[in-house]
Structure formats: C-alpha cells, structure tokens
Amino acid sequence: MTYVKSTKGKNLLVYAEYIFEKDYTKNEKTYWKCIKYNMYKCCGRVHTVNDEVVLHKNTHNHTPNITEISTKTIINELKETASSQVTSTPHQIVTNTISTISSQAISGALPSVATMKKTVQRLRRCKNAPVNPSTLSEINIIDPYTFTLNKKPFLLYDSGSDDVNRILLFSTEENLKILSDQCHWFIDGTFKSSPQLFTQILTIHAIKYDTVLPLVFALVPNKTRDSYTKIIKELLNLENNLQPA
Numbered sequence: 001m002t003y004v005k006s007t008k009g010k011n012l013l014v015y016a017e018y019i020f021e022k023d024y025t026k027n028e029k030t031y032w033k034c035i036k037y038n039m040y041k042c043c044g045r046v047h048t049v050n051d052e053v054v055l056h057k058n059t060h061n062h063t064p065n066i067t068e069i070s071t072k073t074i075i076n077e078l079k080e081t082a083s084s085q086v087t088s089t090p091h092q093i094v095t096n097t098i099s100t101i102s103s104q105a106i107s108g109a110l111p112s113v114a115t116m117k118k119t120v121q122r123l124r125r126c127k128n129a130p131v132n133p134s135t136l137s138e139i140n141i142i143d144p145y146t147f148t149l150n151k152k153p154f155l156l157y158d159s160g161s162d163d164v165n166r167i168l169l170f171s172t173e174e175n176l177k178i179l180s181d182q183c184h185w186f187i188d189g190t191f192k193s194s195p196q197l198f199t200q201i202l203t204i205h206a207i208k209y210d211t212v213l214p215l216v217f218a219l220v221p222n223k224t225r226d227s228y229t230k231i232i233k234e235l236l237n238l239e240n241n242l243q244p245a
Helices: 066-084 090-098 104-109 113-127 173-180 225-238
Strands: 002-005 011-015 018-026 029-034 045-049 052-057 155-158 168-170 186-190 200-208 211-220
Touching: 002 066, 011 045, 018 066, 066 090, 066 104, 066 113, 090 113, 155 225, 168 225, 173 200, 173 211, 173 225, 200 225, 211 225
Parallel strands: none
Antiparallel strands: 002 011, 011 018, 018 029, 029 045, 045 052, 155 168, 168 211, 186 200, 200 211
16 A cells, blocks of 8 residues: 655555545554545545555545645655755755656645745754753764765864863864965854854854855853863864964
8 A cells, every 4th residue: 555644744545546544443444534524525435454455435526636646745755855865955855856846737736945945954853953952061963963065074173071161163174274374364253143052153254265254163152261262272283274363
C-alpha cells in the first residue's frame, strides 16, 4: 500500500487515485474514510487488514485526488531531503525539488517557495538542531554545524566546557588570510542578537574589494578586557601574520 504524510505527520492511505485518512481500527481491521468527508460529505471508504485492502467503497462524490497526491508526495520528499541533507540551504532544497516538476497543474497546487522554505526551516529546528543548553558547559556543537556549506572548518576556537567565561570563535582560513592583509580592523559588538547564555556577538570586519567584509564572529559571555584580549590572542595563534593597528 502507498501512503503520504498529512501536514501533521500522520499516514494517509493512497488507493485508486484517492486519499483516505484513518477513521478507526477494530478486530485487526482498519477503516479509512475519504479526506473529503468533512468538506463534501464524501462516502468513499477503504478497509484494510494487515496492510492489504480488503474493501473499497467507491462512492466518491468528487474527482480523484491525482494532483493532491502528487503535491503531498513532493512535500513529503522535500521534508525527507531537509532532514537528510543538513548542509544544503532551504533555498537549494526547494529549488532542486521543484526543478523536477513538469506539470503546471502540480506546480500551481504547491505552496509558495517562501512557504516551502519555512517548512524546511521549521522541520530542521524540530528534528535536527541540538537541544538548547542551559549552561555554557553544556554547549556541544556537533557536525555539520562546525563547518561552512563548502565543508570548510568554521568553529576555529572553543575555550572549553570547563571555562566559566567560555568563548566560541568562528571564521575560516580564507577569512583570516584576508584579515592578515589588512592593518585596519573594524570591531563591533551586537547585544540584542546574541544567543542565549552569551552577552554579545563580537564581529571583526575589514575592507576588501571596496567592501566592508565580516570576517570573524565571536560569541562572548561578557564585556571584559580579558575576553577581548583572549580573542585577539587566539586569532594570532590561528594566523600569526595578523597585524591589527
């Protein structure tokens, strides 16, 4: 038997180009009703036993759900891809999904691109993201979150779970090379956007290609001189050609 998922993740039975939702189970037999029952009072029914259809009451009062079956299948595939390809952006996942659709009817029945991107983002927050820590020592950033989309190391320094003033430093080797060519740095601390447990996001910028580029990001738990000094020290350990003015 073939199933698609509802928006709430429940199995919907696909049979004879119609979609059915589970009504109830009794004596090992499962009774399914047409998903248009509430809308059209459709009396179409299916009975199954051990995952086999034993009865189809073909008394539908509407046309088959061919387009709806296709759109639900595509959305299901979108969600599966979002869960398995965690390094792909929501835009990439949605673009790759809709690029395989040849039917205008199906394309028109799908949610908007913006809505599908939000679906991917919401699913990842629920299934893939690590549980929010309650203390700095509980932070455990796992792969692939320590790498860029190009699979380059991004978390370059972590002062450790035993540090009560824990600092996380994010950048790339390429960014540090750009920074090493510049003697003027522009440093800014953002407090409102700082994630839980940290006081600020410290960013270091430099001018390259006639543009101010953000090159280093640090999660800092306070605003002390010691923390700022530690950040500079670790940057110099990572790239000894750095030369801040």
